[in-house]
Amino acid sequence: MNKPCLIRYANLDDLNQLAPLFNAYRIFYEQDSNLQIAHDFLQQRLALNESVILLACDQAGKGLGFIQLYPSFCSISAARVWVLYDLFVETAARGLGVSRLLMEKARLHAKQTGAIRLDLSTAHSNQPAQALYESLGYQLDQTYRYYSLEI
Numbered sequence: 001m002n003k004p005c006l007i008r009y010a011n012l013d014d015l016n017q018l019a020p021l022f023n024a025y026r027i028f029y030e031q032d033s034n035l036q037i038a039h040d041f042l043q044q045r046l047a048l049n050e051s052v053i054l055l056a057c058d059q060a061g062k063g064l065g066f067i068q069l070y071p072s073f074c075s076i077s078a079a080r081v082w083v084l085y086d087l088f089v090e091t092a093a094r095g096l097g098v099s100r101l102l103m104e105k106a107r108l109h110a111k112q113t114g115a116i117r118l119d120l121s122t123a124h125s126n127q128p129a130q131a132l133y134e135s136l137g138y139q140l141d142q143t144y145r146y147y148s149l150e151i
Helices: 011-026 035-047 098-112 127-135
Strands: 006-007 052-057 061-073 079-089 119-122
Touching: 006 098, 006 119, 011 035, 011 052, 011 061, 011 079, 035 127, 052 098, 061 119, 079 098, 098 119, 098 127
Parallel strands: 079 119
Antiparallel strands: 006 052, 052 061, 061 079
């Protein structure tokens, strides 16, 4: 990265920076823009300690991107797992290494909390994300097929 970037744990005081980033993330995945939904969703996750959000900031403290992690468990291994559900970096900060720094902080968080792994998924068409994950050692699952049921 050309400029130093700080990766830190987000809290409720960061909602005004996080909500626009989360809104842009949702737009990337073809959702309608709705800053209020973005704000309220993140506020609930943080207030209820239901997720961990890592925020990347520039030297001035402006939010550049984020990762959201959800706690989970692996019954077979009887161990903690973190689900890396959201990764987003604003367009102007892409290609500067922000995603890589966020991913490293997520890995360290998982390790520090005793997790055995980080799980993630991405769109089949999101080749830049796939390239990043594979460059960091993530393995494409060849054993299990994942399913979802819309409720």
